[in-house]
Amino acid sequence: MDALENLALESLVITRRLRVPLDAPAGAVAGWGETAARQLDTALLSVGFKCSAALLARLAGLPGETVVDIGVRVLAAVRRLTGDHVQHNAYFIDFPANVPDTVEFWAGLLREALLDPVAAARVRPPVLDLLSLPGYGRYRHTYAELLAAHAELIPLAGDRVTVLEPGGSLESEARGLYVSLAGSEVPLAAEDLAVLRSLASSCAEQPEHVPVRENRAVVNEARLAAGLPLLVDTVTDVLRLACGCSGGDVTLASPTRFRSFRRAERRALLAALDGLPPVKHGDVPRHREQWKRLGERLHPHEFPQFPRAVQVFEVARGVRSAAGLDSRVEAALSAGRTADAVELLETSPGALLRRIDHLLRTGSSASAVLDAAERAAGRASGRVLLSLREHLQNRLAPAAAGRVFVNRYGRAWAAPDDRAPLGGEAPARMLAVLDEEIARRLPDPGELTVDPDVLDVALPLSGKGVVPGLGMLPRGSLSPVDGELLRFFVHWRQTERRTDYDLSALMLDASYGDPAHISWTNYANDFAQYSGDLTDAAEGATEFVDIRLSEATRPIVVPQVNIYAGEPFDEAAEAFFGFMTRGAGQEGRPFEPRTVRMKSDLRGSGRIALPLVFLRGDDGAWRAKWLHLYLKGNPGFNQVEGNRVTTSLLVRSIVERDHLRVRYLADLLRTKAASTGQTASTGRATYIGLEAPADLPPGSRVYTAGTLHELIPA
Template sequence: MVHRLEPIVVRHTHRLPAPSRPGAPAGQGAVVARQFDAALMSVGFKLSADLLEYLSGLPEATVVDTAARTLGTVRESVGDHVGHNAYFIDFPLNVPDTFEFWTHCIAGALADDASRGSVLAQLRTGVVDLLTLPSYGRYQHSYAELLAAHDELIAAAGDRMTVLHLGGALEEEVTALYLALAGSTTPLGEEGLRDLGVLAGHCVAGPQPETIPVRENRAVVNLARLQAGADLLLDTVTDVLRLACALSDGDVTLAEPTRFRALSRPARRALLAGLDAVVGADPAKLADVSGHREAFKRLGERLHPHEYPRWPRAAEVFAVARGEVAARSLTSRVEELLGAGDVTGAVRLLATAPGMLFRSLDRLLRAGRTPEERDTVVAAVEQAAPQVSGRVLLSVREHLHNRTGEADGRRLFVNRLGRAWVTTDTRPPLPAPERDRLLAALDAETSRRLPDPGHLLIDPDVLDVALPLSGKATTAGLGVLPRGSLTPVDGELLRFFVYWKQTGHSTDFDLSALMLDDSYETLGWLSYTSLSQVEGEHSGDVTDAPDGGSEFINLRLGAVRGSAIVPQVNIFSGEGFEEVEESFFGFMLRDAEQQGRPFEPRTVRMKSDLRGPGRVALPLAFLRGDDGRWHAKWLHLYLKGNPNANRVEGNRMSVATLLRGIVGRDHLTIRHLTELMGERATATTLWDGMSFPAGPVTYIGLERPEGLHPDSVVITPENLRDLIPA
């Protein structure tokens, strides 16, 4: 159990559950604990003073076992669990000119009896396929040889140091994390849902959250409850559909169709009984079926409702899906009223579904032809605001903030999978009086729900981090922030890295970096077709990764032309991001004289999984401000790309258009919530990185510092979702 649950706690909380203390002599584990601390520091982590002291009082064997598990967890979180070889062994030194390198590969192939004939034939046509050259794209040295070619990393004050804190007993930490994830007010990402499933199975007989507001979280919890024979948490027919998807290892978000498996008789009975109870309690909920008609049809083929006449209401669900029984949806009734120009009637109907009212707000305001009709819309929103989730309040607030009509005419769309596109915004701006009144109402309702923070202590670097309104707007990893966040970047050398390991087919990922000017015009790029520029160097093209492959780009920030750097990962051939065994992207920051290997874990500032649709990944961009300082702008976007041969040269225009769209959008940030919280705080202080108040505080920052009062409330990227009010 420890080996399965402890890593989840460490990843999500940076707390190490306290190993049991079996009454050993004090100080027996001190030497091993210090060795553990030193090993952690080599990968950019460190034990807190309390944790080091606690481990020192344990038996050596317990500390050794704990250290082995924890080191494995943190090394994987930072990407140090694999060997990062580079094609050019001296990288970033001695990277050749691109055409000189290609010529060298051709000369080597001509000197090889096995390849000479093929290369000569290609030369006669005037085109040579680099992938046919024996020395191209395949490591010419081992990882051990690369390590021997590089000096040790020189320690620097700016190296990342993530502190691991002492937690409670394992069962206590697991229960607390389960309650936090299950009761989250915002959807979880892929990793969060997966971990919630493990925790829910373990905690099914223990304490449960008062509510599970996010439907996909509820589906994961219901799966664990079904497998344990516990009562299900169902109040809509869609809850049952999501549970069926979970039973088939499908998509509980319902964004992608699920191929339903043959279900066991107990599972079929549970699902049919659940549907019968939901519809029996409120027949109007049959209207929800139309939104997922095809999925319900396929589910009905697996459940065989005709075999269970004791649940007639369940059979009605599938009759509606087949079109045999009418159950008119609220959406269709609203559309009919709006089509007839009856805005007041549509608002009156939508008032019975506050969430839908809020999601229809922009359209209703534009449809209002008179001040009286628009006033009806605003009044309905003001009245319904207390019944809407905090996430919807803040999402609509962000939307309204960007509807001034002052943008450059572009409209950015990003779906739940990270697929993005930009189109011309043809909507007229919203009327200013109604917009201002709505903003004030949303802020007032949000402020009412926020807790009293007491003394509010804020790390200034966290203020421009976007609110985590959805776990789909980020990815799993270390130091990853929600889409739209802006964070400072301090260092002389910026180094990107990508790692992938193919599953069964030869796969070629290409790391590239695009440099843009103030007008988003291309100034240059680094890629396998452009190995060196004035800004930096590319580590060389790896075209096959049966044992894993890594590529790097090294940039001297002081030499970068223009005002934007956009790293990207292009799939040239082979498996996609969701098909490879493993793939991740990240960046490091170093001082100019630090040297070290191409990959040094304690210089890693961010490492994120690459698991999304499309063939081009855009994890983040780097923007230079008017003061010359660089900031990271978090994107988490995927472009569809081409089936094969994606290159930075081919997607320059689409990348620039997307970047312009997301940079031009104002995301709702932590600054907004802290300003609202500050109105009821006893004091608000921007942390100077040194001293702390004597008493407990509500601390909001990028990392939990040592020295806070033990009764403090701490908000960091690991639990930013706790800021979103219920």
């Protein structure tokens, strides 16, 4: 790898693992490394980070110049992680003080326009565009002037402090991250897939087991380039690989324009297809057009030694027929032959378990269906077992808001739940089977320690909707919100077109009704305040909303980012959302990195982002529940007033859903440790928490927020 790749990789390890890659020390070094390490620790505190004792000791043994170079890179990485790499100006210089009333503000702008002869010529009835008034939507002061208007931040003990630990060499840290992502039992976010691709090209060791097919396609790209055998067990694995090699979508959600393949690559792809039995060809019709286009690039008839590969493309062109499993199952169910459908599904354990609810409602023998499901449980993936477990516990206590559906892009919609209930003993029997099988697959934890703060974190059964960032948790997770002042923010910078994002908040009562809002059309109420509307972000723009939690008259607060005009989230040069918490008397700039609790990029095809919801419980404490949702919205002019019904329904569906949490697996691990007699005397230890403490025994298995996917059993 060249120097630039090394720098990018080092930043990746720091931000994803909170570890600083360090080469093994060559011995004691005379110099000022200890002084430089202390200076770095002080600088890190200003952005809410600090060095662990072990990291300080490692840095102290290095030359001072080396520590300074490392410190510059570490600071740059963590500042970007918190969003402190940009200047966060506010429209009103004194925000949150001296923000005018909404009507007063508009009247003032109109008065200024009428007093200006040039501007007054543009202000003519009968139509008056308030957004075009001079001075609206653009900063009227510099960032330096904003800093001068605000006092220094008063540090409080409750401010966030994230500890950085020492790591191994950059090569070993990269390999560990690669193995973790490649071996993930859950689909990865698009950002993680990109990381996996960059690591696969530089890590010499290639894993032999990659359970998620999209991850497998990325790993296969590296294996194909290195001339290694491909990891394929379905024809679709080969199609995904061809898409990835062409710079396309390995999820197959969008069509790919295939490149020309070298003869050696064509031989390898066709050999992989030829090694699969014809029974696998039933998957071809699902992506028929993509297979036709791929056949035009691979020229399978030039390789007569691969006759079964030729058959794949004959199926795609309709010359040869091949019925897939789904079509055969649907035909059996349509004819009322449920027993035949169950027999077919037993060849694919995951498919059988995903259909168990439907099969139990077909009126067939529940006992026969459950017997088949019990046999399939031992052969299905751990993720399927956990997903079914979550599904069944929600079927026993359905949410009043109905069902919610979320696709791979985070786009969501809700619908009434009109399914017949699952009666009898079937749900209880199935839950017992799942609990037993999941517990069997969990490793013996030895001495188990679980941080109480992680118990209400949802298990990451899919990572697709979660963009990596600071403090990010899976959809459905609950986390406490400490502090008297909640401030959330959005920052964006346009690429080419004028882009206007609007930060807003929908406030609801306990029954998800009586809506109120804060936005550019309503600057304030009794407990919330808006920082002002910015309509152009050529140099970057930031908007804030303050919520005084102790004064809030509504227990549900839903932040949202609306695209009013301009570039979508994934086309803007930069777009991210986050929130901070502060004490009531804690002064400082509108944006203070050490108070940031969460920050993540915005992306997705929707025009309205719903990152999370803040809820006040019966005990009066506030908590955040993570949504990671996007609404389709309108092509332009989206406002909080226009989506409040849809937003309320979706938020209620997520809040009332009983997500499977870390608590569930922790209980199974405790039971397993007790039943097998695994104690501290075995010398093994397992820790599960949001962050790893410094006093863990050597060799401990550690699961933190960034590696919770490793908890999902195979």
